[in-house]
Amino acid sequence: MSKITASITSVGGYVPEFRLTNAMLEKMVDTTDEWIKTRTGIEERRILKGEGLATSDMAAEAIKDICKKRGISPEEIDCVICATVTPDMVFPATANIVCDKIGAVNAWGFDLSAACSGFLFGVTTGAGLIESGKYKKVIVVGADKMSAIVDYSDRTTCIIFGDGAGAVLLEANTEGNGIIDSILKSDGSGKAYLHMKAGGSLKPSSIETVTAKEHYIFQDGQPVFKAAVKGMADAAYDLLQRNNLTGDDIAWLVPHQANKRIIDATANRIGLPAEKVMLNIQRYGNTTAATIPLCLWDWEKQLKKGDMIVLAAFGGGFTWGATLVKWGYNFN
Ligand code: UT7
Secondary structure: OOOOEEEEEEEEEEOOOEEEEHHHHHHHOOOOHHHHHHHHOOOEEEEOOOOOOOHHHHHHHHHHHHHHHHOOOHHHOOEEEEEOOOOOOOOOOHHHHHHHHHOOOOOEEEEEOOHHHHHHHHHHHHHHHHHOOOOOOEEEEEEEEHHHOOOOOOHHHHOOEOEEEEEEEEEEEOOOOEEEEEEEEEOHHHHHOEEEOOOOOOOOOOHHHHHOOOOOEEEOHHHHHHHHHHHHHHHHHHHHHHOOOOHHHOOEEEEOOOOHHHHHHHHHHOOOOHHHEOOOHHHHOEOHHHHHHHHHHHHHHHOOOOOEEEEEEEEOOOEEEEEEEEOOOOOO
16 A cells, blocks of 8 residues: 655635735834845735734634635544644634634644744644544644734834734645655744743733733844754755755745745755745735745645645744645646
């Protein structure tokens, strides 16, 4: 019997309508469109507006998009892995809330916290479930409502982040398509440079933590930037080496969209020209766990069966890694 691999068989996405442009940010903090564009590549980001709307609502839309495209009922989904750092609540898991919202009554699910690498960690975990032969349809959704934890008076972070959700469906494949290999890493000492100070068990929420603005993202940009350039590029390079591939064998690099300069460094390291690099940071900013599936969503029509693609990410934790995917279908 041929070996079972976990193939991506559909991609879904959702971005909110509201566009927060660089021009709007110029009016909110001491920044310029020119600074943001040259230092990050971002021109606008989407923000989820509306009372009572949360990460689960965007994740639910992305999964409904998949069900429609693939012609499946939510009841057929076996498991939902939700990668997020902005869960609706500390508990229960956003995955459970999503399953309830879409009617995935036969699925179990859980949240996965690996910040910007969450989608890679989720896809690798989900692939293991499919390869075990026990599960037929696993959804991996990366969703973040970053606007819920951004301080819009802090120019060093508010220019970067946006909201969105992207999802893939994993199903068994016997032609060798799908998730081929992953190199995944984490290093908790990186927490010093990128974290949220309060709201966890270390520092529960209080009037003091709210007053001190400790429920927002804290980022020391430079050390994160340096570690990201090295981590993402090394992981992508080592992944190709381990699989006896060079940049010439790769159809697409799908990088986490945190900063165009980090993306360029990763592409250079594995020898990929700009036309083989998915880049939508200018439109969505950094949507944390959603960046990679949102790229797949935007480029789905251009992907061809058999394309070798490299997904690469770096984020809070620190967490980082790269995943090799052999694309399983032509869009029609
Ligand atoms: O996705 C999760 C992982 N996160 C990342 O990968 C992000 C990694 N870091 C970065 O992308 C970059 O470090 C940032 C985009 C966050 C910052 O860019 P940078 O080129 O590293 O700038 P910097 O922090 O070294 O700051 C340079 C200057 C500073 O002013 P002084 O001290 O030189 O006078 C900042 O205060 O730029 C200033 N600055 C700004 N100026 C205008 C910082 N933010 C802004 C801003 N507008 N929005």
